Structure formats: structure tokens, C-alpha cells
Amino acid sequence: MRPRWGQRIPVYVVLLFGTALMVLPLLWMVSTSLASTKYVTTFPPKLFPDTFEFANYGRIFSDTDLGRYLFNSVVIVIPSMVGQVVASSFAGYALARLRAPGRRIWFVVTLATLMIPYEATIVPTFVTFQYLGWINTFWPLIVPQLFGSGYSIFLMRQFIMQIPTEYDEAARLDGLGYFGIWRRIIVPLSVPALATVAIFTFTFQWGNFLGPLIYINDPEKYPLALGLYAMTQTSNVGQTPDWNLIMAGGMLLTVPMVMVYFFGQRFLYEGGNALGRIRV
């Protein structure tokens, strides 16, 4: 059955309207980031600037500290991703493949951690890290990522369960131990799930605001999200911040995330299917 064009028009009208609401703000972020300082203070605001100043993207590195913030973000994000991937693939392998007393209980406990909201543990965790002298360091942001997380481990386990056990058997006959099986069989065959864990960790850590806000007071050590926020706070009352530079900073925060989703889509689909439902 093919509906006639007359019936489709309302569908397109609604979708175009929705798309406009989704995309126009983004286009405005891009155009403001390329605008001159004069443009952003004109009233009433114009839809598009007259000239594009690509130099703004140079200025955020020369006139502001965003370059340093970006560097700090990378320093925090990379070990977090590695830690999450390794720890959750270890635990996922153990829960999916190795028989041991207590395995069921640990699996149930893993699922139970998903129900604990982050703020339920935030005060004692802060006190502990303060006691360890970790305030104003990256450790409170990185170290919790080195143990894995309930969601990543659940995802890894579900994915590894789909890998045929015959591979393990064959590898065992070739003389590989458990670690060898993990490294030679499980890791290469669970790349989509590993990539999914890496992407989720990146997403969380790249945008993380509360963690740095609590643990990092030294502006030298701000990651990008907190540093960008701090930039909007430093201007005096009544003085408008440089919106063009802030929007350029917003782009700096946004573009890597969009790229990660764009290139990771394939993995997210395969990795997510292991959960029995499709995501992205």
C-alpha cells in the first residue's frame, strides 16, 4: 500500500519542524563560534554573522586556557578508557566462562550495583579521597574507572556468552591457560563490546562535570567541561562573556564526542545487540 503524497505532507511538515528545532541551535553554535565580538553584542541579535572569523579557533588557544583544559581532559580520559576496557573484560570473561563457587552471587551483586545512584556514595568517597591526599589531582577521577563498572561488565559478559566455547576448548588443547584464552580468543572476538565500553567511558568522562567540580580546585588542572564553565564565570557582573569564544570552546567539547559516536556507531550496534536490544 502506497499512501498518496497528500497524506505524506503533514508527516514532512512535522519532521522538518522538529529537525529545525534540533539542528538550528547547533548551526547557531557554529555560526556564533565564527562570529566577531562585535556581532555577538548587537541587539536585536541577527541570525547569521556578516563575516566569519576562523581566527576565533586560534584565539581560544592563545587568549584562553582551553588548550590546557583540553590536554587535561585527554590525560584523564585515556587511562579511564583503558582501565574500564581491561577490568570489565576480565570480569566479563570470568562471569561468562569460568566456573567457580560464588559466581552467581557475584553476578547478582554486579547487577545490584547498577541500582545504586552515584550521589548515594559521593560523601564517603570524597572523604576517602581527601584522606588519601588526592584533592587537586586526577586520581579521584581516574582511579574509580580502573575497576570496571556494573554496566560495562554486564555488557561484556552478555557478549562473551555468545562466543562459541569450542574456541576455548581448541585453545586449551593447544596448551593455552586461562589468561592465554582471554588474550588470544576472547579479546579479539569481543572487539565490538570492548569498543562500546570504551565509547561509553569516553562519553561519561569527557562530559563529567560533578567529579572535577568536587575534586579539582586548581584552574591549571581543570578538564575541558569544568574549564569552559569557569570561563563563563570569570567575567565581571554585568559584563557579557565573549560568547563567540565560549561557543568555540563549546565546539571543542562537542566535536570529539560527535566524532566518537559517528565512527563508533557500527560497534555500538553490534555491542548493544548483546544486551538483547538495539541501541543506536
Place this chain on the structure above:
Amino acid sequence: MGTMTRSGRAPTRRTMSNRTRETVAFYLFMLPWIVGILALYAVPLVASVVLSFTDWDLFQPPQWVGLRNYSSLLTGEGSNFWLALRNTAYYAAILVPVNLALSIGFALLLNKPIVLRRWFRTAFYLPSTIPIVAVVMLWSWLLAPSGIVNSLLGTVGVDGPAWLVDPARVKDGLIIMGVWQLGGGVVLFLAALQAIPRYLYEATMLDGAGPWRQFRSITVPMLSPIILFNLINGIIGALQVFTQVYVVTQGHNAGALMLVPFLYENAFEFNKMGYASAIAVLLFVMIMLLTLVVLRWSRRWVHYEGEVS
């Protein structure tokens, strides 16, 4: 861990049965996560509960005060707890149903055979991938008192409010940002719609069912597990909202004082660790209870494929 099969451990290996070796391997692979469960979940959770019965400013040793934190939160003079709860409830009660309805609606439209479907889909998904701090920067600029939104409203004769400043409107501004990021839900619903077998629709069409009837008796039941998933995630997320609120108001707008920012200011600005722990415990209990209520209620309307009714 590779050492288990290599030199050095050879004598033990001979005496260990295969079963024991597998158990040892299990616990070695689980070691990081078991440490994590204890250090990041179990111990802090218990510590939160214990601390909630104390008065502690981090400098003096904690003082046991029994239920005093709870009573001053719930019934104390000038306690902001109920204000924070009301604001959070308002935010959640509008954002969650609006996002749910709009996500389903747009997913239904995107599921139709239209041109450029991939492009439309990407357009709806894109905003949901943007980090919250960037979202707030962008919308503070769009919703500024003399910003583009108000200037557009002005052209149709509406006098736009000071969205993110006026205590009466700041929650609405935050809700707008939340709605803008509904793309994750759209994508989930779209995937669920594509999994509904066509023959179900064809069968009801033969029975003479119209589009509304089909929507009610096929689409909604088939989507119901995803509706439940989105509903629970949405409620939990809305109750725990922090970053948007903090970046917009720095906690200094009574119109947007919500539960986690309230916890944050008590713990990390006023150093009231015991009081803040009591807020955390109350929030945890509320989230648990609400989740259980929704799960129980969902038995009446969630339909699982393959379930015998």
C-alpha cells in the same frame, strides 16, 4: 596472571586440581571488580547511612546525633528539602512524559517510508550526543533575556521571559534543554518499531482496524518494554539532575534548587557531611521506592513477547 601456567608455580600446579585452578583464575580475573564493588559501592553505601546519623564538618570528629539530621530535613524550620523536592518533582513530572510522548511520536514519523530518512534520524540524534556543559552554554546564549529565542518571540508579539534567571521560569528553561536532548529515546523507539513484525498490522487491517486502533492494540503493546525502560531511566535521571542546574544557577536560584544540587551545597560548600548524607539516603530510598512502584504498575501494561497471558 599468565604466571599461573608458567614457571615458578609448577609445584602448586601439580597439586591443584583443575577445579581449584579454575576457581583461582575466576577470582584473579574478578579481583579488580571485587575491589571496586567493596571500595566504591558497598563500603561507601554503608558509610553514607552511618554518617547520616552524625554531625560532621570534616575538622572535628563526627558527633552521633541519631535521627536529628532527618528530622531537621523533613520538619526543621527553614529546611530547603521540601523546596528542592518540589522543584525536582516539577522538573521530572514535565520532562519525563513530554520526552516519552515526543520520542514515540517522532519515532513513528521517522519509521514511515520517507525520503532522507537517515538524515532526519541523525538530526534528531545529534543533540543527545552533546556534553551537558556545552548544551547549557549554547542554551544560555539562545535563552538569554535579549537572546535569539526572545527576539523571535518578540516578532510574534510575545514578550519573552528571562528564562534562566527568573525563578519562576528557570525550571522551564531547564526542561527545554532536556527536551532538546530526546534523541536517545527516539533511536531506541525507532529500533523497537522496526522489530514489530508486519503481519501483525496486516492481520488487523483485514479486520478493518483503522490507524488509531492499530496504534492502540499493536504498536503500544509491542513498544511497552521500551516505554518502561525509558520511563524508569527518565525518572531516575531527572531526580538526579545536577550539572544543568548547577551550571545555570550555581545553586543560587531558589526556583531551581533541586535535590542533588541541595546535597552538593550542603556537602561541598557548607561542609555538613552528616546532613548531606541524610539527603543522599533519602534520595536513594525515594528512587528505589519509585522504581518499585513503576515496575509493579507496569505489570498491568507491559507486554513481553512470548509471554503466556
